[in-house]
Amino acid sequence: MVEENGKQDETASETSKKKAPAVSSEKIAVVLRNVGNAPILQKQKYNVDKNKTVKWMSNWIKGKLKLQENEQVILYIAQQFAPPIDQHVGNLFDCFGTNDKLVVQYATQPAWG
Amino acid sequence: MANDREVLREVWDGRLPIKFSIAEEDRELLLMEKDPYYILVPRMTYLPLLPVKKHFESAIPVTDSSDNQPTELWFSYQDVPLKWQIPIGVLYDLVGGDTLPWEIKLRISDFPADKLARLGTTIEETVRSSFIHNVKEAGYMKHRGAVMMHLLPDQHTQLWRGLHRDKFDDFWKINHRLMEHIDNAPYRCVPFRIYTGIHDRYIQKFFKPMTEDEKLTTLGQLLKQFKPEAVVELEETDDPDIIKSYEVAEGWKVKIHGIETPMNTPIQWLSEHLSHADNFLYIVVVKISS
Numbered sequence: 001m002v003e004e005n006g007k008q009d010e011t012a013s014e015t016s017k018k019k020a021p022a023v024s025s026e027k028i029a030v031v032l033r034n035v036g037n038a039p040i041l042q043k044q045k046y047n048v049d050k051n052k053t054v055k056w057m058s059n060w061i062k063g064k065l066k067l068q069e070n071e072q073v074i075l076y077i078a079q080q081f082a083p084p085i086d087q088h089v090g091n092l093f094d095c096f097g098t099n100d101k102l103v104v105q106y107a108t109q110p111a112w113g
Numbered sequence: 114m115a116n117d118r119e120v121l122r123e124v125w126d127g128r129l130p131i132k133f134s135i136a137e138e139d140r141e142l143l144l145m146e147k148d149p150y151y152i153l154v155p156r157m158t159y160l161p162l163l164p165v166k167k168h169f170e171s172a173i174p175v176t177d178s179s180d181n182q183p184t185e186l187w188f189s190y191q192d193v194p195l196k197w198q199i200p201i202g203v204l205y206d207l208v209g210g211d212t213l214p215w216e217i218k219l220r221i222s223d224f225p226a227d228k229l230a231r232l233g234t235t236i237e238e239t240v241r242s243s244f245i246h247n248v249k250e251a252g253y254m255k256h257r258g259a260v261m262m263h264l265l266p267d268q269h270t271q272l273w274r275g276l277h278r279d280k281f282d283d284f285w286k287i288n289h290r291l292m293e294h295i296d297n298a299p300y301r302c303v304p305f306r307i308y309t310g311i312h313d314r315y316i317q318k319f320f321k322p323m324t325e326d327e328k329l330t331t332l333g334q335l336l337k338q339f340k341p342e343a344v345v346e347l348e349e350t351d352d353p354d355i356i357k358s359y360e361v362a363e364g365w366k367v368k369i370h371g372i373e374t375p376m377n378t379p380i381q382w383l384s385e386h387l388s389h390a391d392n393f394l395y396i397v398v399v400k401i402s403s
Contacts (some may be wrong), residue, residue: 019120051314055230081249084198085230091317095254095302113245113269 026050028093028102032061035076035107039065045101050090054083061106076105076112115285115292115385124370124387127156129205129215133165135172136218146296147172147285151214153301155279156202156370157390159244160188160195161236162277165219173221185224185231188217194228196311198243200389206368206397207311228312233237236363244391248272248291251392255384256295264290269304276390284390292385299323303384305394307340316340322381332383333359333376336367336398343367344376368397 009070013067027047034040041064058073076082077096093102105111115121132170134149150168166173175183188195195204195217209215224231232239248269252261268287275284281319294300307316316339322330334357336344343365347358359376361367367374369387380394388394 013158077250078253078258080253080261082246083250084243084247086196086198087317091315094318113242113249 024072028089028097029100030057030089031101031103033103033105035079035105035111036109037074038106041065048089050088050093052089053085054087054089054092055085057089057104058085059081059104065108067108074107074110076107077103079105080112082112115251115289119384120386121285122281125155125157125284126155127202127370129156129201129209130154130394131201132214132216133168133188133219134216135169137218138223139221142174142178142221142382143146144174145172154201156205157200159199159240160197160201160204161232161240163193169219175220179222183234184221187220187224187229189220190215193311194225196229196242197232198230199308199311200391200394200395202370203308203389203397204311206371207308207399237277238311241277244273244276246268247391247393250290251388254302255291255300255392256293256306257301259295260293261292272390283330288390288392299329299381300384303335303380303394304388304392305335305380305384305396307336307398309340309398320380322379322384329379329381331359331376332367332374332378332380332396333357335380336376340398362374364401366397366399366401368399369395 001036026049028050030046030048032041032044032046041061052060054075058075061075062071062073074082077092083092089102092104096102130151132149132151135143135147147169150165152163152165154163157222163188166265173184173186175184176182188197190204190208193208201245249258250263252258264287271283272287275278275282275287301321302319303322304318305320309315318331318337318339320338324330333344335359337346337359343362344359345362347360360371361376367376369383372387374383374387
């Protein structure tokens with residue numbers, strides 16, 4: 001996903017340099033979708049470092065949703081399975097990414113088993 | 114479709130002799146002395162499912178004196194905490210160093226929360242859930258979930274119980290369906306994980322078991338793509354009709370279920386016959402210290 005750069009008056013050479021993929025090779029585009037009663041996030045699209053784990057993403061989303069300590073965030077792929085918490089985002093993107101992004105469902109209760 | 118029953122049976126019957134003893138640093142916490150526990154375990158099972166706790170139970174305090182929380186058991190080998198989500202056979206192939214019985218230490222303090230996931234109070238359920246989700250993930254990779262979706266919860270249970278209770282026939286009655294070829298096609302991609310160390314990032318990527326021109330891809334080709342330093346090409350050739358041959362590079366070992374698997378083995382066959390119970394092919398790639 002393109003990161004907004006906000007610059008209005010860049011030169012042609014600056015623009016052509018920016019034609020390279022806006023997401024650096026270390027980050028991948030993630031789209032977060034809520035499941036069931038999980039609150040909807042204001043912003044759904046993020047660029048995530050591909051070395052982050054599922055566990056890290058769960059905690060990060062939990063923080064964004066301002067959940068209580070005893071609440072949980074469970075992540076799902078393809079509305080079918082929960083990837084292991086020690087799995088890396090880069091692997092998930094390589095296996096399950098479509099159209100240059102990884103769609104991840106997040107839930108506060110078990111949704112698909 | 115996983116037709117070679119003899120191979121399936123041999124893989125299922127793979128066993129490791131393990132000696133469990135309380136770690137030196139925890140001896141002073143014990144309520145009484147306990148002899149080590151010797152047990153022959155299936156390679157395919159998981160550490161928390163073993164009756165180790167039961168053996169040492171009378172010697173282990175119920176609460177951890179440092180934080181008054183219930184004592185949390187964990188396992189280590191040469192000070193490396195052992196991840197319970199990894200099947201025992203894979204753990205051994207990664208760090209066991211060919212010595213048997215494998216001597217594992219039982220720890221009852223200083224739970225390394227940065228390295229290990231907690232099991233909670235419902236240990237079997239936690240392991241079961243992790244297992245079933247791996248099966249679902251593998252199913253999605255093979256058939257986009259087309260088979261898995263039609264399995265009833267009862268059948269998930271049968272799969273789990275088959276593994277847990279060492280019932281080969283019960284397990285494979287369900288697992289055969291997960292090994293199916295839909296419309297006689299090979300799998301969409303092969304569920305595999307390359308492990309180089311217990312706490313290293315594992316490699317899991319999209320890899321097709323068959324090329325566009327219907328040639329079966331091999332273990333060597335998979336490793337060339339995702340762990341190239343571990344293999345060498347046998348014949349330098351640009352001829353696209355010759356399937357490249359590989360062998361393991363000097364100083365490296367590649368093991369599946371403890372077997373140094375030939376590099377020319379088709380990945381489709383490996384997926385059907387040498388996967389673990391969760392339907393993932395665990396490929397251990399380690400550097401041997403010279």
